[in-house]
Amino acid sequence: MPKLSVIGAGTMGTGIAQVAATAGWDVVINDTNNDILEKSSASLVKVMNRLVEKEKIDQATADKILGRIDFTEDQQYFENSDLVIEAIVENLEIKQKVFKAVEEIVREDTIIASNTSSLSLASIGASLKDPSRFVGIHFFNPAPLMPLVEIIPAVQTAEETTQQAKDWVDSWKKLTVLAKDTPGFIVNRVARPFYGESLRMYEEGIADFATIDWAMKELGGFRMGPFELMDFIGNDINYTVTETVFASFFYDPRYKPSFTQKRMSEAGFLGRKSGRGYYDYA
Numbered sequence: 626m627p628k629l630s631v632i633g634a635g636t637m638g639t640g641i642a643q644v645a646a647t648a649g650w651d652v653v654i655n656d657t658n659n660d661i662l663e664k665s666s667a668s669l670v671k672v673m674n675r676l677v678e679k680e681k682i683d684q685a686t687a688d689k690i691l692g693r694i695d696f697t698e699d700q701q702y703f704e705n706s707d708l709v710i711e712a713i714v715e716n717l718e719i720k721q722k723v724f725k726a727v728e729e730i731v732r733e734d735t736i737i738a739s740n741t742s743s744l745s746l747a748s749i750g751a752s753l754k755d756p757s758r759f760v761g762i763h764f765f766n767p768a769p770l771m772p773l774v775e776i777i778p779a780v781q782t783a784e785e786t787t788q789q790a791k792d793w794v795d796s797w798k799k800l801t802v803l804a805k806d807t808p809g810f811i812v813n814r815v816a817r818p819f820y821g822e823s824l825r826m827y828e829e830g831i832a833d834f835a836t837i838d839w840a841m842k843e844l845g846g847f848r849m850g851p852f853e854l855m856d857f858i859g860n861d862i863n864y865t866v867t868e869t870v871f872a873s874f875f876y877d878p879r880y881k882p883s884f885t886q887k888r889m890s891e892a893g894f895l896g897r898k899s900g901r902g903y904y905d906y907a
């Protein structure tokens with residue numbers, strides 16, 4: 626089985642590691658923060674216990690999956706990876722710095738990928754000496770449950786890289802779709818007005834957010850309303866993605882971010898992960 630390294634042990638990195646380990650891959654998760662590595666490990670144990678309780682998997686399988694995942698602050702462990710997926714903070718300069726360092730460690734044939742939601746793959750790939758082995762692999766949250774994964778070649782990406790990335794992610798029992806390297810790719814671009822218009826309606830006093838959520842679920846057939854979804858994703862992440870998409874579309878007002886969301890993010894009302902967002906989770 627090929628080997629995966631995941632950079633960033635947050636929400637997405639932990640979920641991606643679970644997906645690959647469940648498919649039989651050995652996985653190394655790396656983070657600069659040891660507390661987050663411990664949290665990631667504990668959350669994976671919790672998820673496995675829940676799956677055993679619900680009789681989705683047996684204890685032996687859960688132990689095998691957990692046994693395939695190692696946690697480390699040391700990126701030297703990447704040297705044997707066939708694939709590296711980065712899932713760190715959504716910031717171009719930080720990602721570029723990380724990729725430069727990773728390229729020094731991994732083999733020449735290792736495929737290097739980013740889980741970015743909104744940054745240009747061409748600009749991230751430009752930090753690599755060999756950007757032909759670089760591709761976007763964009764999972765949705767929660768990665769173990771959401772079937773879709775966007776595969777996004779940058780202009781520099783070799784065809785074999787895209788195909789190999791697609792084949793591997795398909796083998797993890799995900800549904801892959803090829804998307805172009807444009808802001809928001811497919812799903813996040815369609816989703817921007819879903820959040821943006823909901824926030825504008827709320828700001829204009831047309832309805833409060835609970836009513837908008839209720840209407841979208843009860844009348845629109847959505848599983849979650851826009852405000853519930855923003856709390857789920859994290860208002861900081863969602864705001865940053867909107868800001869990036871807005872700038873990337875040369876400030877097209879259709880994608881204009883909202884002050885309501887900016888203030889929520891600045892106040893630390895990030896949603897579920899901070900215990901408070903549009904709703905209270907304490």
Ligand code: NAD
Binds near residue numbers: 859
């Ligand atoms: P998160 O904040 O939960 O996790 C990011 C982790 O990266 C943190 O644990 C942080 O300590 C770690 N980190 C930061 N710099 C690092 C470095 N130099 N080396 C190693 N680790 C480092 O973020 P997230 O929600 O998991 O998002 C990660 C990426 O995935 C972002 O690019 C985001 O846009 C994308 N994404 C997020 C979602 C979502 O719904 N949250 C969905 C799809 C894609």
